[in-house]
Every structure is written in structure tokens, then in C-alpha cells.
Amino acid sequence: MIIVLNKNDQNTIAELQEHFGNTHEVFVHHNRVAVQGIKEADLSASERAAATDIITNVPKAVQGSREFHPEDTVIRTKHSIIGGDNFTMMAGPCSVESEEHIAKMAAVAKANGATILRGGAFKPRTSPYSFQGLGEDGLKFMRKAADEYHMDMLTEVMDDEHVKMVAKYTDIFQIGARNMQNFSLLKTVGKTNIPVMLKRGMSATVDDVLNASEYIAAGGNHNIMIVERGIRTFDNKYTRNTLDVGVVPVLQKLTHYPVIIDPSHASGHTEFVTPLALAGVAAGASGLVVEIHDDPEHAFSDGPQALKPNEFKDLSDKAFAIRELLSTGMPMEQAEAGR
Structure with missing residues (x-):
């Protein structure tokens, strides 16, 4: 009640x-x-x-509910404002591969409108024999690159034992799809004041992800954003997952947290990343989190879904133009001419 x-x-x-x-x-x-x-x-x-x-008809996820908290949550970090009327671009490689490479990708991300650098130092992989990440060295390399380009840092934390260490470096915790219902981890990040990006699980319902967010909020941390990264359906022959674009307005109706689209994991194939990203922007998402790489064929992880720098520029230009159109009712060129 x-x-x-x-x-x-x-x-x-x-x-x-x-x-x-x-x-x-x-x-x-x-x-x-x-x-x-x-x-x-x-x-x-x-x-x-x-x-x-x-x-009296109160959702189980009370603290995330619009009925309890009618206004949008706006998350403020050193270099970004996420939620509300703001649009936030986040980009970087799937994995931190080296100090030099993450710096190179930070430069590409920043040049194309991103204010948040993403990358994994600890990688949950389907196969135990795949690249698992550089660990704390990866965190150090990423922190240095983010600072050099005046960006915020977003990286995944995989278990509650790593929260304290990752917190020394990152500006935003990422909870991956596989950990969406790792309740011990959710409770632990909920006790911090570091913003949390919560990814919807690959088989999770809307209520599932909202209730997962409640575990974080119940600990006192209300700086939460929810990411749609594609769900598993009966057909994954042509894409890695199925992007649920319709969940953007649904979540925005039910919760005050920012809703972010991850088109990279939804598509699994470079050629589909930009169209899915633009669909998410047009649906009203508060931001995008995109994987980029200058040499996808030799990427340590998820190369087939990474955009090359020129492809990311194309996506970014179109995404910001769509967002401008939604905000002002006119294309970016016309809006700039009128200023």
C-alpha cells in the first residue's frame, strides 16, 4: 500500500x-x-x-514504481547525466585487451559523442576456455583511459567478492544478464553509492528485472538504470537474441529508472547493430551501450558484434539526430540553424 x-x-x-x-x-x-x-x-x-x-494495488517492486516515485531518476556522474530528458552514449570494446588498445577505443568513443567508456576486465563466458579478462590490470588500464579522455568508466562486476576491488576503479557497476538474479551480488552493490547498470536476463520477464532492481534499491542505492540487451525467443538463427524494443515504453511507464538499449548483444552481428540501436532510440531509450573495435576479426571476445570506428560514427550521428528530432520536432541541422 x-x-x-x-x-x-x-x-x-x-x-x-x-x-x-x-x-x-x-x-x-x-x-x-x-x-x-x-x-x-x-x-x-x-x-x-x-x-x-x-x-492499494502496489507492485512488488515498490521503490522502482512510478506510483511510489513519479519523477524520473536522473543519475549524475562526473562526466554524464543519465535519465530524464538526457541521452547518453556509452561505448568501448567487449574486453579490455591491453593498455594501448583501451586508450585507442576511448579516443574513438569520445570523438563520437560517448561520455562513458565500457569494457570488461572480468568476462563471464559460455566456454571456460574462452578469454576471461585481464582482471585488476584491465581495470587499471580502463581507469587510465577514461581519465585521459574525461569519460566515466563502466565495467562488469561478477560476484560480491569483487565489488570492493572494482569499486576502487569504476564509476558505474554493470550487472550482466547472467547475474541479474544473483541476489547476493545485487544486495552488495545496493550497499554502495556507485550507480548500477542492471541488464535484463536473457529469459527474464519485465517483473523479473524490476524485482531484481528492488534488491539494489532496498540496500539504499537508487542510482539504477535498466538495460534491454535482447531476450531468448524461439528463433535465434539470424540474431544472437531478440531485441524487445517494446519494453522501452513499458518500463518507462512502470518505473522511474533510465532505460538503456544494448544493440550489440541483441544482434550478435555487426550489420544489425545500427538498425536495432536506432529503433531503441526512436522508442525513447535514455541511452545506448555499444561495443566497438578497430579489428573485430582479431578481438579477444565478441568480435562479430563490434562496430568499427567508422561504423560507430555512422550509428552515433544517426542516433543523436533521431534524439534531436524527438526532442525538438526538427532535424539536427535545422535545430542548429535556428540557434
Whole structure:
């Protein structure tokens, strides 16, 4: 149940917390108080009198719900603003391969509008014999490259034991699709103040990913973004996964967290990355996270889905143009001419 108060009524909020805090979960957001598992009849007369609205049909993911938190969450890092009316480009190689290579890819990403450098130092691979990442050395190389090009750093953390180490380097934690329901990991990053990019699992429903986000929020960390990276369907003959473009407006209706599109993992093939990315932008996504590589055929991981620098430039130019069109109703050239 969500109790909407006349204003930020601290006396009533304190009363609700004292009344239910020992037996139920109580969440407070401005003038809204959510209490899990109660009915209107459980409220005292003064609590009912202080409410302007009582919402009984409350989603399980209370803290991520629009009903509880109507305004958009906007995540602010040193170099980026994610969510709300902002559009954020994130790019980099699948894996950090060397100090020189990640610096080279950071330069490409920055030159084409990205403010966040992505890359993996620890790689969860289908085969145990595939490249598993450079570990902490990869984190150091990536941090240096991000700082050199005045970018934020986004990298995956694979288990709760690594959170403390990865936190020394990264600006944003990535929780990969395979770890979306690693509840121990979600609880651990939830206890930090570092933003979290949560990827939807390959077989996860909308409710599954929203409930996963609740594990992070319940720890006190509300700087969460949700990534659609394709789900598994009955047909994966031509693409790696199936991009659920429709989930963008669905999630934006249900939750206040920014919704990001990962067209690289959705497609699995370079030729499909740009069309899927643009579809996500047109659907209203708050940003893109894209894999790039200057020599995909010799990439240590996921080369077939990486864009070459010129291909990434093409995607980036079109993505920003679409976003400008959505924002202003006119192409970027016309918008710039009118300034």
C-alpha cells in the first residue's frame, strides 16, 4: 500500500514508521509512504486522515514504481547525466585487451559523442576456455583511459567478492544478464553509492528485472538504470537474441529508472547493430551501450558484434539526430540553424 500525504508530513511519516516498522517494510519518498503487506483497515484514524490518496494495488517492486516515485531518476556522474530528458552514449570494446588498445577505443568513443567508456576486465563466458579478462590490470588500464579522455568508466562486476576491488576503479557497476538474479551480488552493490547498470536476463520477464532492481534499491542505492540487451525467443538463427524494443515504453511507464538499449548483444552481428540501436532510440531509450573495435576479426571476445570506428560514427550521428528530432520536432541541422 502507498499512502500519499498532503505534503511532506514528517509527523505522519514518523507515525507510520513507528506503527509498522517492526513488522513490515516501510519505504519513504517525499510525501509517499509505502508499507508492504497491509490493508487500509490497518491504518489508524489519524493516518487515514493525513492521506490524500491510498493506493492499494502496489507492485512488488515498490521503490522502482512510478506510483511510489513519479519523477524520473536522473543519475549524475562526473562526466554524464543519465535519465530524464538526457541521452547518453556509452561505448568501448567487449574486453579490455591491453593498455594501448583501451586508450585507442576511448579516443574513438569520445570523438563520437560517448561520455562513458565500457569494457570488461572480468568476462563471464559460455566456454571456460574462452578469454576471461585481464582482471585488476584491465581495470587499471580502463581507469587510465577514461581519465585521459574525461569519460566515466563502466565495467562488469561478477560476484560480491569483487565489488570492493572494482569499486576502487569504476564509476558505474554493470550487472550482466547472467547475474541479474544473483541476489547476493545485487544486495552488495545496493550497499554502495556507485550507480548500477542492471541488464535484463536473457529469459527474464519485465517483473523479473524490476524485482531484481528492488534488491539494489532496498540496500539504499537508487542510482539504477535498466538495460534491454535482447531476450531468448524461439528463433535465434539470424540474431544472437531478440531485441524487445517494446519494453522501452513499458518500463518507462512502470518505473522511474533510465532505460538503456544494448544493440550489440541483441544482434550478435555487426550489420544489425545500427538498425536495432536506432529503433531503441526512436522508442525513447535514455541511452545506448555499444561495443566497438578497430579489428573485430582479431578481438579477444565478441568480435562479430563490434562496430568499427567508422561504423560507430555512422550509428552515433544517426542516433543523436533521431534524439534531436524527438526532442525538438526538427532535424539536427535545422535545430542548429535556428540557434
